[in-house]
Amino acid sequence: MKNLINSQDLTKIELEKLFVLSDKMNKRQKKYDDSLKGFVIATLFYEPSTRTRLSFESAIQKLGAGLISTENAKESGSAKKGETLEDTIKIIQGYADMIILRHFDNDSSDRALKVASVPIINAGAGNGEHPPQGLLDIYTIRQYKKEINNTSIAIIGDLKNGRTVHSLIKLLCLYENITFYGFSVKGLELPKNYIEYIESHNAKYFICKDFSEIPSDVNFIYQTRIQTERLENKNFSIEDIILNKERFSRFSENTYIMHPLPRTNEISTDLDDDKRSIYFKQAHNGIPTKMALIYSIIKDFYKNKKHF
Ligand code: NCD
Numbered sequence: 001m002k003n004l005i006n007s008q009d010l011t012k013i014e015l016e017k018l019f020v021l022s023d024k025m026n027k028r029q030k031k032y033d034d035s036l037k038g039f040v041i042a043t044l045f046y047e048p049s050t051r052t053r054l055s056f057e058s059a060i061q062k063l064g065a066g067l068i069s070t071e072n073a074k075e076s077g078s079a080k081k082g083e084t085l086e087d088t089i090k091i092i093q094g095y096a097d098m099i100i101l102r103h104f105d106n107d108s109s110d111r112a113l114k115v116a117s118v119p120i121i122n123a124g125a126g127n128g129e130h131p132p133q134g135l136l137d138i139y140t141i142r143q144y145k146k147e148i149n150n151t152s153i154a155i156i157g158d159l160k161n162g163r164t165v166h167s168l169i170k171l172l173c174l175y176e177n178i179t180f181y182g183f184s185v186k187g188l189e190l191p192k193n194y195i196e197y198i199e200s201h202n203a204k205y206f207i208c209k210d211f212s213e214i215p216s217d218v219n220f221i222y223q224t225r226i227q228t229e230r231l232e233n234k235n236f237s238i239e240d241i242i243l244n245k246e247r248f249s250r251f252s253e254n255t256y257i258m259h260p261l262p263r264t265n266e267i268s269t270d271l272d273d274d275k276r277s278i279y280f281k282q283a284h285n286g287i288p289t290k291m292a293l294i295y296s297i298i299k300d301f302y303k304n305k306k307h308f
Contacts, residue, residue, distance in 0.1 A: 001014050001296055001297055001300055002119055002297060002300050002301045003113055003119050003120045003121065003297065004120075004121045004122060004131050004132065004293065004297065005109045005110060005113055005120065005122050005131075006109075006110075006122070006129055006131065006170075007129060007131045007134050007166075007167040007170035007171050008170050009131075010131070010135075010171065010174075011174075012174040012175070015135070015138070015171065015174060017296070018135060018289065018292045018293060018296060019138075019139055019142060019292075021292035021295065021296060022139055022285075022288040022289045022291070022292040023288070024292075025062075025287070025288035025289075025291040025292050025295075026287075026288040028062075032062075032063060032291065032295065033062070033063075033064060034063070034064030035063055035064060035295065036060075036063040036064050036065035036294070036295065036298055037064040037065070038065075039065040039066070039097045039098070039298060039302075040065065040066040040067070040068060040095065040096045040097055041060045041065050041066070041067055041068075041096055041097060041098045041099075041100065041294065042067075042068045042069065042070075042092050042095065042096035042098070042099045042100065043056055043057060043060075043067070043068075043069045043070070043071075043100045043123075044070055044073055044077075044088070044089075044092060044099055044100065044101050044102075045069075045070065045071055045072070045073055045101075045102040045123070046072075046073045046074040046077075046079065046102060046103045046104055046108075047074070047102050047103065047104055047124065048072075049071075049102055049123070049124070050262070051261060051262075051283050051286060052102065052123050052124060052130075052132065052133070052286070053069070053071060053102070053123075055283075055286035055287055055290055056100050056123065056132075056286075056290050056294075057069060058287055059286075059287055059290035059291040059294055060294060062287070062291055063291055063294060063295060065097075065294075065298075068092075068095060068096055073088070074104070078091075085103065085105075085108060085111055085112060086111060086112070086114075086115045089101075089112045089115050089116050089120075090115055093116055093117050093118045096118065097118055097119075097298065097302070098118055098119045098120075098121070098294065098297065098298060098301075099112065099116065099118060099119070099120050099121075100120075100121045100123050101120060101121065101122060101123060101125075102123040102124040102125075103124075103125055103126070104126055105125065105126050106125050106126035106127065106128035106129075107125070107128075108122075108125045108126070109121075109122035109125050118301075119297045119298070119301045121293065121294075121297065124163060125163065126163070126230075127160070127161035127162075127163055127227065127230050128163055128166065129163050129166050129167045129170075130163040130164045130166075130167050130260075131167045131171075132286075132289070132290060132293060133163075133164040133167060133168075133260050134164065134167030134168045134170065134171040135171070135289045135293060136282065136285045136286050136289040136290075137164065137167075137168050137171075137222070137258065137260070137282065138168070138171050138172065139285050139288075139289050140258065140278065140281070140282045140285050141153075141172075141219075141220060141258075143285070144220075144256050144278060145219055145220075148172070148175045149175045149176040149177055149178075150176065150177045150178075151172065151175065151177075151178055151179075151219050151220070152178075152179040152180075152181070152215070152217075152218045152219045152220075153168075153172070153178075153179070153180055153181070153218065153219060153220040153221075153222055154180075154181040154182075154183060154208070154214045154218050154220070154221045154222065155168070155169075155180055155181070155182055155183070155190070155222045155224070156182075156183045156184070156221065156222065156223045156224065156241050156243070156266075157184065157185060157188070157223055157224035157225060157226060157238075157241055157266055158184070158185060158188045158224055158225065158226045158227050159182055159184040159188060159189055159190035159191075159194075159224070160184070160187075160188040160189060160190065160191060161188065161226075161227035161230045161231070162224040162225075162227060162260075164224065164260040165190070165222065165224055166194060168222065169194055169197065169198060170197065172203070173197065173198060173201035173203050174201075176202075177203075178198075178201075178203040178204070179203065179204045179206070180198060180203065180204065180205045180206070181206050181208050181213070181214045181215070181218060182205060182206070182207050182208065183207075183208040183209075183210070183211065183213070183214060183241065184241075185226060185236050185237070185238060185240070185241055186236075187236065188226065188236065189207075190205070210240070211240075211241075211243075211247050212250075216250050216251050216252055216255070217251075217252045217254070217255065218251070218252075218255055219254065219255065219256070220255070220256050220257075220258055221243065221248075221251070221255060221256070221257050221258065222258045222259070223241075223243055223257065223258070223259045223263070223266050223267050224259065224260065224266070225259075225262065225263060225264050225266060226238060226264070226266075238264070238265065238266055241266055242265060242266055242267075242268060243257065243266065243267050243268065243271065244267075244268035244270060244271065245268065245270045245271055245274075248271060248274070248276075251276075253276070254276075255276060256276050256277075256278050257271060257274070257276055257277045257278065257279060258278060258279055258282050259279040259282070260282075261279055261282075261283055263279075267279070
């Protein structure tokens with residue numbers, strides 16, 4: 001694997017290898033400390049980010065690589081002066097051995113890849129995809145359910161613009177007998193192409209109009225925020241999709257609540273102390289999975305060069 005642009009680029013074997021390596025990174029095996037010393041990695045972010053950028057930057061430093069970073073490239077970088085993404089990539093690749101890109105255009109990472117001479121990781125592209133989040137989400141599923149096959153998951157909220165949901169769907173579809181229950185805010189339904197993707201991979205998609213239509217023994221509830229920054233009409237009511245203690249009370253002892261975060265009000269804070277609320281632990285899985293991802297890509301890309 002030499003880049004990560006779209007989730008469907010990952011095979012099941014690559015994904016499984018990344019999980020095994022993530023487990024090792026989680027245990028902080030000495031071997032990986034400073035394993036990327038001498039490499040420099042750039043984070044180039046045109047959209048706001050806390051978790052994704054900081055977890056990538058922490059992972060980079062834990063591996064001993066150097067970091068160069070722009071946190072608001074849209075406003076403070078050369079884009080403000082009219083530079084194209086392609087030109088910016090051509091410049092940064094002279095400074096860094098890998099570029100981690102977040103951008104507001106869905107095809108940004110594909111465009112970057114076309115001109116890049118260093119590996120590119122898509123860390124969020126418009127309302128399209130966010131593969132590193134999908135990776136950490138499935139790693140979390142694997143931690144709590146052991147087996148990824150036979151997983152049922154309710155995806156809730158903004159299924160139209162939530163790029164983390166899109167990547168999660170594609171990665172889960174690599175496994176057997178996956179069932180999705182989609183409960184969206186009206187007008188923010190899962191786009192048809194994703195429903196077709198699910199069905200063409202022998203997984204199932206059921207549309208739910210209410211919390212009560214989600215089976216009480218579903219394995220995971222994956223809640224998402226309305227992506228207001230991408231919406232012209234911001235007047236969507238989230239009342240119906242808010243998950244609180246009362247609505248969660250009918251779910252099983254083995255139903256876990258996930259969220260890519262940040263949340264607005266769609267998960268009530270009264271659920272934070274419930275042991276089935278795993279969204280903060282999920283966010284922390286960003287470190288080992290990103291360490292594994294960066295290490296694997298650098299190793300593969302530079303295998304005949306530098307110190308590999
Ligand atoms: C998500 C994103 O940026 O798509 N955040 C993240 O990376 N964890 C989800 C969101 O912003 O709603």
